[in-house]
Amino acid sequence: MDHLPVFLTVEDRVIVVDGGGTVAARRVERALSAGAKVIACDPQPGDEMRALIAAADPRLTFRYRVADRDDVQEAVVVYGASEMEERDENLREWADEFKVLCNIADAPEMCDFITPSIVDRSPVVVAISTGGSAPVIARTLRARIETMLLPSFGQLSQFVGRFRDRIAAKIEDGRERRHFWERMIDGPAGDLFLAGESEKAAQKIESDLEATAQGKKAPMGEVYLVGAGPGDPDLLTFKALRLMQRADVVLYDRLISDDIMSLVRRDAERIFVGKLPQQHVMDQQDISQLMVKLAGEGNRVLRLKGGDPFTFGRGGEEIEALAASGIPFRVVPGITAAAGCSAYAGIPLTHRDHAQSCLFVTAHGKDGVLDLDWDVLIRPAQTVAIYMGTSNLNKLVDGFVARGVDQSTDVALIENGTRPEQRVVTGTLRDITEKAAAAQIKGPAIIMIGSVVRLRDQLDPAKAADAEDVFEMSLAANKSTSPS
Numbered sequence: 042m043d044h045l046p047v048f049l050t051v052e053d054r055v056i057v058v059d060g061g062g063t064v065a066a067r068r069v070e071r072a073l074s075a076g077a078k079v080i081a082c083d084p085q086p087g088d089e090m091r092a093l094i095a096a097a098d099p100r101l102t103f104r105y106r107v108a109d110r111d112d113v114q115e116a117v118v119v120y121g122a123s124e125m126e127e128r129d130e131n132l133r134e135w136a137d138e139f140k141v142l143c144n145i146a147d148a149p150e151m152c153d154f155i156t157p158s159i160v161d162r163s164p165v166v167v168a169i170s171t172g173g174s175a176p177v178i179a180r181t182l183r184a185r186i187e188t189m190l191l192p193s194f195g196q197l198s199q200f201v202g203r204f205r206d207r208i209a210a211k212i213e214d215g216r217e218r219r220h221f222w223e224r225m226i227d228g229p230a231g232d233l234f235l236a237g238e239s240e241k242a243a244q245k246i247e248s249d250l251e252a253t254a255q256g257k258k259a260p261m262g263e264v265y266l267v268g269a270g271p272g273d274p275d276l277l278t279f280k281a282l283r284l285m286q287r288a289d290v291v292l293y294d295r296l297i298s299d300d301i302m303s304l305v306r307r308d309a310e311r312i313f314v315g316k317l318p319q320q321h322v323m324d325q326q327d328i329s330q331l332m333v334k335l336a337g338e339g340n341r342v343l344r345l346k347g348g349d350p351f352t353f354g355r356g357g358e359e360i361e362a363l364a365a366s367g368i369p370f371r372v373v374p375g376i377t378a379a380a381g382c383s384a385y386a387g388i389p390l391t392h393r394d395h396a397q398s399c400l401f402v403t404a405h406g407k408d409g410v411l412d413l414d415w416d417v418l419i420r421p422a423q424t425v426a427i428y429m430g431t432s433n434l435n436k437l438v439d440g441f442v443a444r445g446v447d448q449s450t451d452v453a454l455i456e457n458g459t460r461p462e463q464r465v466v467t468g469t470l471r472d473i474t475e476k477a478a479a480a481q482i483k484g485p486a487i488i489m490i491g492s493v494v495r496l497r498d499q500l501d502p503a504k505a506a507d508a509e510d511v512f513e514m515s516l517a518a519n520k521s522t523s524p525s
């Protein structure tokens with residue numbers, strides 16, 4: 042580590058910012074938000090700085106001139122943000138003279154400290170530094186952390202802080218106290234608060250605190266039935282990711298991609314409960330019983346489901362057993378395969394000129410027998426998305442044709458949708474069976490029937506991505522002369 046990370050207390054102390062442009066304005070804003078008295082200096086402030094001056098924060102003093110020795114003498118921190126060598130050198134010299142911490146923008150060799158990238162969930166603040174070597178990495182990391190910390194995280198920390206003294210008084214043992222805090226923040230009380238139920242959250246903390254103080258263990262087991270989307274990890278919800286990071290045990294099946302499994306808490310126990318077609322590893326009842334048992338032992342059990350748990354996912358059946366046993370559970374929706382495949386293959390599910398409705402159906406009847414409401418399926422001006430249908434593709438096609446649907450009706454088969462190995466086979470009712478056989482579809486696949494399939498020629502994101510690459514390359518070429 043080349044630098045000492047600290048968070049400076051600057052309330053009511055002076056910070057000098059020399060410069061009037063955008064960088065200077067950012068420094069002023071940050072210093073003000075940390076409670077400092079700010080002296081900003083520049084003969085010709087730019088628009089952003091002028092807006093700050095106009096806001097008339099009593100803690101901001103603006104001087105329409107270059108910063109001088111006297112300004113620096115007053116300060117605890119000084120920022121050079123004018124991009125003018127002479128001004129920067131003067132600041133550096135005076136900072137040395139008065140032992141003031143100094144930072145000059147874009148001149149690491151002149152800096153006493155680095156200005157980190159920050160994620161602000163005050164009072165929680167995350168600061169990221171790459172030691173000045175690669176600010177872009179710091180910004181990328183910051184974006185990732187932003188997505189992990191809900192905007193209300195800061196309020197949560199303030200909220201639980203209210204209980205600090207009570208907890209300290211009621212739970213003497215340090216380790217037990219730590220466990221209590223963990224359960225409170227990362228457990229039902231924290232969830233209730235983040236869901237906007239602060240009163241219930243407070244009640245939960247009170248009752249847990251009472252139970253813990255009296256030596257009773259609060260029941261901890263819980264089941265999260267979480268939709269993991271169709272495969273691309275970027276399609277997980279924040280909530281899914283949060284619960285994945287919290288699980289003690291995870292139950293998953295073959296619809297869950299390795300990329301997604303790698304985001305589950307590293308120490309969580311993993312149990313494969315999946316079914317390969319025709320090969321039952323564990324039946325539904327066994328899975329439910331296993332969840333009841335694990336949660337009963339106090340575990341946080343994560344049941345990861347492909348797509349959305351309540352869309353052809355038998356999620357309802359799985360939680361019936363939990364409800365009957367009084368095990369607390371939560372259901373988190375996910376992006377269902379039809380929606381994911383539609384977006385990634387460039388086939389809208391509805392479109393004003395093509396389809397005013399969309400049906401999601403499963404072709405997986407008992408013992409391979411199709412049990413479909415054909416009158417509804419063959420209606421015009423709609424899209425039919427068929428789950429679990431590829432092994433019955435020829436029967437499905439025959440069914441449509443036998444009921445008079447035009448053989449030139451468009452059909453798409455999307456295999457491994459949203460994953461890197463996604464394949465899309467398009468055709469018509471006349472030739473799709475042949476084309477699918479030739480393509481040897483093996484992975485999970487959605488069948489889409491309807492004229493929306495034709496729009497793929499215009500809307501395929503893969504083609505758009507190529508165009509974007511070219512655009513980005515030309516941007517990079519334009520930028521290559523300016524410093525990063």
Ligand code: SAH
Nearest residue numbers: 271348349354377378428429458485486487
């Ligand atoms: N609950 C899931 C569906 C489970 S049924 C959801 O909401 O998506 C399993 C069927 O979903 C598969 O047979 C296939 O038809 C479809 N499926 C799941 N993931 C898919 C993917 N990545 N690409 C295409 N189809 C997928």
